[in-house]
Amino acid sequence: MGDRKYAIIGTGALGGFYGAKLQHAGLDVHFLLKSDYEQVRQHGLIIESKDGDFTLPQVNAYNDADKMPQCDVVIVALKTIQNYLLPQLLPPVIKNNGVVLVLQNGLDIELEIAQIVSNVNIIGGLCFLCSNKVGQGHIRHLDYGHISLGEYSHNYEAEGITNRMQQIANDFQNAGIAIELTEDLLLARWQKLVWNIPYNGLSVVLNARTDELMANSYTRQLVEQLMDEVAAGAKSTGRIIADSFIQKMLDYTVKMKPYRTSMKIDYDEQRPLEVEAIIGNSLRKAQAAGVFLPQINCLYNQLKFLDSRNQR
Incomplete structure (x- = not known):
């Protein structure tokens, strides 16, 4: 050692x-x-x-x-x-x-x-x-x-x-x-965002734990759509996230114990949210390469509103 x-x-x-x-x-x-x-x-x-x-x-x-x-x-x-x-x-x-x-x-x-x-x-x-x-x-x-x-x-x-x-x-x-x-650190960061963007973001917007998001067909579909957009963001910076990796993140979350995400805890405790580092930077990185991520952009705007109102 x-x-x-x-x-x-x-x-x-x-x-x-x-x-x-x-x-x-x-x-x-x-x-x-x-x-x-x-x-x-x-x-x-x-x-x-x-x-x-x-x-x-x-x-x-x-x-x-x-x-x-x-x-x-x-x-x-x-x-x-x-x-x-x-x-x-x-x-x-x-x-x-x-x-x-x-x-x-x-x-x-x-x-x-x-x-x-x-x-x-x-x-x-x-x-x-x-x-x-x-x-x-x-x-x-x-x-x-x-x-x-x-x-x-x-x-x-x-x-x-x-x-x-x-x-x-x-x-x-x-x-x-x-x-x-x-x-490749940049690829690893995009891979982490495959989980962080949908689950952290939706847990706040929809007031839900990870198990609840995965148990409902509509929210599971939304999770998958957001993950696909993260992969598109990664591709805009020259990094490829395989479909198998996305499936692995879904499988991990299904097996995970019911979990209130860190962003949801921050929101419930009325602490500022990490919206910019996790979601804003991702959007801007993709947009700089000419790629627009509409679902993630919608999630970003919702979180900015909720965060601002929560801080008041």
């Missing part, structure tokens, strides 16, 4: 889960927290998981990035709506020539990171994880959990499998986290 030092920027349902797994496996992990800081500093992290429950009674908890040590790998697990904070949070924590591992949804996320910090390497991670934060410092892992890792390069040119990716993958695999390495 490597001796890399990890930082978690955003200790929520995703960052808290993966960071806790890494520490539980013996790695040196440092957690940046906000509202949960005092609870976690005093009592640690509680993980309920389908793979086995565990508690970390002591963790390296911080509420100020300037007080954190410089780390070899900084995991960005904030919601993208909080990325305006990254110019203050990232530079103090990342070592020169370190790795920023971006575990966020959407398109062009790594490009934002590259504009904030230089002399670093950026890896994108696509998480297929069903988890919720059920209390301060208390995370419940319901299903799945594997991550696809891809190296970022200028204009998202396919970089292949790098040694950096492999080293980080080894750390995660030693912590019991399934990892897939991808040679």
Whole structure:
């Protein structure tokens, strides 16, 4: 096992889960927290998981990035709506020539990171994880959990499998986290959107869990139509998503435990939605290539209305 030092920027349902797994496996992990800081500093992290429950009674908890040590790998697990904070949070924590591992949804996320910090390497991670934060410092892992890792390069040119990716993958695999390495990060991001756009978007617009969307013939048809449009968006950027991949995402969701998506949770809690990173960026990427995605555009406009009204 490597001796890399990890930082978690955003200790929520995703960052808290993966960071806790890494520490539980013996790695040196440092957690940046906000509202949960005092609870976690005093009592640690509680993980309920389908793979086995565990508690970390002591963790390296911080509420100020300037007080954190410089780390070899900084995991960005904030919601993208909080990325305006990254110019203050990232530079103090990342070592020169370190790795920023971006575990966020959407398109062009790594490009934002590259504009904030230089002399670093950026890896994108696509998480297929069903988890919720059920209390301060208390995370419940319901299903799945594997991550696809891809190296970022200028204009998202396919970089292949790098040694950096492999080293980080080894750390995660030693912590019991399934990892897939991808040679093409842009393709992997479009593939994640095959799930994220229909289920996150429709869960808010239709007030429904994933199982409800799949059980009704009309909403299942709508899910499939949106997935086909995501594939058309990917094709506009030179990436091909196979029909078999779309079928795999449908099959995954049918087998998944009833799940309230992260966007639906944010909506119910009256938090801002990640509409731009997940849906807006996808639309703009396709439109720049001359491709219009009408169903996704309709979903985007509905979500922007609901988000705006919810924030009032």
